[in-house]
Amino acid sequence: MNRERKAQLLQGNQACSLAAIDAGVRFYAGYPITPSTEIAEFMAEHLPRIGGKFIQMEDELGGMGAVLGAALTGAKVITATSGPGFSLKQENIGFAAMAEIPCVIVNVQRMGPSTGGPTSPAQGDIMQARWGTHGDHPIIALSPASVLETYELTVKAVNFAEKFRVPVIILLDEVVGHMREKVVLPDPAELEVVDRKRPAVLPGSYRPYETDDTGIPAMADFGTGYRWHVTGLTHNEEGAPTGQADSVERQLTRLFTKLDRYEEEITLYKTFKTADASCLFITFGCTARSAAEAVNILREEGLKAGLLQLQTIWPFPRKVVKELTRDKELVFVPELNWGQLRGEVEKYAPGKEKLYGINKINGELITPQEIAARVKEVAKAC
Numbered sequence: 001m002n003r004e005r006k007a008q009l010l011q012g013n014q015a016c017s018l019a020a021i022d023a024g025v026r027f028y029a030g031y032p033i034t035p036s037t038e039i040a041e042f043m044a045e046h047l048p049r050i051g052g053k054f055i056q057m058e059d060e061l062g063g064m065g066a067v068l069g070a071a072l073t074g075a076k077v078i079t080a081t082s083g084p085g086f087s088l089k090q091e092n093i094g095f096a097a098m099a100e101i102p103c104v105i106v107n108v109q110r111m112g113p114s115t116g117g118p119t120s121p122a123q124g125d126i127m128q129a130r131w132g133t134h135g136d137h138p139i140i141a142l143s144p145a146s147v148l149e150t151y152e153l154t155v156k157a158v159n160f161a162e163k164f165r166v167p168v169i170i171l172l173d174e175v176v177g178h179m180r181e182k183v184v185l186p187d188p189a190e191l192e193v194v195d196r197k198r199p200a201v202l203p204g205s206y207r208p209y210e211t212d213d214t215g216i217p218a219m220a221d222f223g224t225g226y227r228w229h230v231t232g233l234t235h236n237e238e239g240a241p242t243g244q245a246d247s248v249e250r251q252l253t254r255l256f257t258k259l260d261r262y263e264e265e266i267t268l269y270k271t272f273k274t275a276d277a278s279c280l281f282i283t284f285g286c287t288a289r290s291a292a293e294a295v296n297i298l299r300e301e302g303l304k305a306g307l308l309q310l311q312t313i314w315p316f317p318r319k320v321v322k323e324l325t326r327d328k329e330l331v332f333v334p335e336l337n338w339g340q341l342r343g344e345v346e347k348y349a350p351g352k353e354k355l356y357g358i359n360k361i362n363g364e365l366i367t368p369q370e371i372a373a374r375v376k377e378v379a380k381a382c
Contacts, residue, residue, distance in 0.1 A: 007184050012150045012176045013080075015183065016106055017042035019154035020078045022188040024195070025104070026052035029066035030079040031059050034118040035174040036108035039080035060088035064105075068092060071101045072230060074221030076158055080106035084115055086125060087132070093167050094133030095232045098255070100209075100217065102161040102196055104154075106170045108177040109285075111363050120363030121174040123285055124337040126344075129169045130314045138259045140164070140266060141314040143171040145288040147181040153268070153311060159194035160266065164259060165216055171313060173336070175286035175365065199226060208239040209251060215258045259315060268311035269320055273299070277306025279330040279375060282321065282345055284310045286365065287334045293368035298375060305375065310341075318348045325349035330382075332375060334358035334366050 010018075017039050020028075028043040044054045053070070057063040060081055067077040081089060086107045096103050109125045111117030129141040140160050144150040150172065157168040199206050199218040208228035211217045220226030233241035234248045242248060259266065272292055274280065279298070281291040288309040298305040308324050310317055325331050331349055333342040335357070342357040349355055358374050360366045 007182055009180050010147050010183050010185075011038060011178065011180045012144075012147045012172060013038035013108065013178065014042055015147045015151040015185075016080075016154045016170065016172065016177075017046070018185070019151040020104065020158060021046065021050065021052075022191055023076065023155045023158035024193055025076045025078045025158060026050070027067060027070040027075040027077045028053070028079060029055040029057050029070070029077075030063035030081060031057055031085060033060075033082045033085045035110055035177050036080040036082045036085075036106060036172075038177075039106060039108075043078075060085040061092065064089040064092035067103050068096055068101050071103050072222045074224075076102070076162065078104040078106065078158070080108065082108050082110045082118075083112045083125065086128065090128075090132040094135060094137065096167045097133070097137035097139065098135075098232045099230050100165040100219070100255070101167075101230075102165050102219075104157045104161050104168050104170065106172060108172040108174060110174050111361075117363050119174065121286060121365060122336045122361070122363070123171075123173055123287065124340065124361075125171060126313060126337070126340040129171055136256055138164075138166055138256065139169065139314050140166055140259070140312070141169040141171050142268065142311055143284045143313050144176055144311065145285055145309060146176065147179060148183045148185075149311065150176060151183070151185055155191055155193075156268070159192065162196040163194045163216070164262065165196065165219060166259070169314075171285065173285045203227065207237045209235065209237045211254065215254060215261065263315060263319075266312055266315060267317045267320060269317055270309040270311065271324070272307040272309070274306035274308060274324060277304050278328060279303060279305040279332070279379070280325060280328040281305065281307045281332050281334060281371070282310065282325075282341070283307070283334045284313060284341065287336060290366050290368045290371055291334055294371035294375070297368055297372040301376075303375065303379065313341075316344050316348075321345055322348045322350070329354060330375070330378060331355045332358055332371070334371055336360055336366065
């Protein structure tokens with residue numbers, strides 16, 4: 001593993017793997033699938049060298065189950081997959097949400113549905129990240145647009161998982177995952193690394209789902225003398241299954257709302273030339289790169305365009321979207337799907353009549369020229 005912090009040519013999937021290790025991840029289990037396989041390969045080579053564990057499981061279900069088991073023993077964990085594999089992980093992602101087990105799931109998106117296009121870029125798993133498993137539950141999903149952002153957001157993802165005890169999904173896409181860029185990574189010693197809160201009471205007094213004013217319960221490591229029952233059933237503060245309405249309502253309400261107070265901390269985004277923009281692009285991942293260049297193209301032609309790049313997809317950055325779209329004449333949402341992000345933007349951007357999608361689902365990128373042409377077409381018709 002290259003630990004030098006000088007300029008290096010790094011692939012997105014490799015940056016994700018390196019960041020996970022720098023953030024303290026020491027366990028990986030999964031099943032290789034294109035276009036995420038390089039993450040498994042990197043972890044298989046490097047984790048054992050630093051005392052970590054790598055297990056290739058029989059399938060994605062087993063991989064997800066194994067990382068949850070390791071997380072319960074106190075390990076920071078990660079797994080990686082793509083479309084069909086992400087579908088298979090959903091039941092255990094729901095279990096992690098219910099039992100509040102910290103874990104990071106990397107989904108390097110590819111074309112779907114089903115096995116779709118294994119080597120073709122797409123961004124069609126936005127809603128699956130939020131609603132893929134059954135029931136209602138909090139989730140965090142982050143989406144980088146560059147190799148450096150992949151490193152930075154993977155560190156964030158591990159920290160968020162540990163701090164808030166939630167599954168955190170990294171929505172990479174094939175372009176960013178396989179792209180190689182020159183980067184200078186930070187010194188790992190200077191990273192902010194968050195560890196989960198552990199109980200301050202003796203084992204006999206431990207109540208695994210009792211909280212303080214943070215709303216996040218302390219988590220004991222299996223094998224350290226603390227005994228607690230982990231279940232996907234509705235449970236009380238002791239972790240025991242219960243159907244008592246008042247106990248269920250109290251625990252589920254806390255579960256459903258526990259991220260609300262941390263919304264500002266979790267909401268990550270970038271802006272580009274938005275201050276005087278009359279036309280705004282809202283997008284994420286690899287499409288943000290095309291949109292940024294489209295901003296330059298349009299400004300050279302006299303149209304004041306700007307970009308809001310969402311790095312946090314879930315919880316949806318509703319306040320940022322509402323504020324930045326307030327005074328814009330036109331809002332465009334370019335994305336490599338049939339309009340999943342646009343549907344969410346519509347909920348918070350005032351004036352749906354000024355909102356337009358720019359979509360592509362044929363396995364090719366949306367180019368800056370295509371974005372600029374669509375904007376000029378709409379502007380001319382207005």
